[in-house]
Amino acid sequence: MLSTPALVLAIVLFGLGLIGLLSRRNILYMLLSLEIMLNAAALAFIAGGARWGQVDGEIMFLFILTLAAAEVSVALGIVLQLSHRFRTVDADALCELRG
């Protein structure tokens, strides 16, 4: 049964994506790390669906795919605006709100 190692792999991938999201300041890499984390969640769903022999895992994968496509299109538009206005892709450049 492969679902337990698949879940472990999902945890590892999610952790790697989280580390990348927290450690990189280039906004493009932060988006890539988000994609990795979404993929890890999708892998967890697929592993669960394979474990119980149900199709719900694959359906949730479809929705995660839809979410990732919508998210990435908007986020890449934001990256383009950022590079046009601030001439940088550094997420720390957006500090006007003093957050």
Place this chain on the structure above:
Amino acid sequence: MEVLFYIAATVTVLATLRVITHVHPVHALLYLVVALIALALIFYLLGAQFAAALEIIIYGGAIMVLFIFVVMLLGPLAAEQERTWLTPGAWLGPSILALVLLGEVGYLIAVGDHTALTVSEPRQKGISIALYGPYIIAVELASMLLLPGLIGAYHLGRRMSKESRSC
């Protein structure tokens, strides 16, 4: 099947590690494509063939092409990497990892004892029936998510003129 899974999992983790530690965006994208393909192989080994195909077509194809377009459009911010694209260091690592995956797929085709893993029609039919049966609300919600995504991408993606930039 266990060995294939562990090799593909190793490839995925190694490629993902290179994604989050690389400094060149295009190199990181190459590694991410390899990681996605390895993940698709894992989906196949878990019995989700439809998900594996979608992973390659949409993630490895469409979304990565979006990323590559944006890296190209970033222009001077990414231009200094152009000289290093054609050096062996750019494609050697992803090529080796992809060759490992190709070997696994060739093994899967050659062995031929994967009758339990062939595309099962009732399963695909079950996905379709469940998608447009109990999950119809979620499908509607996905469409309501994609339309604002389209509008938002159009609004954010157009190049602002000088006078409208001030507001």
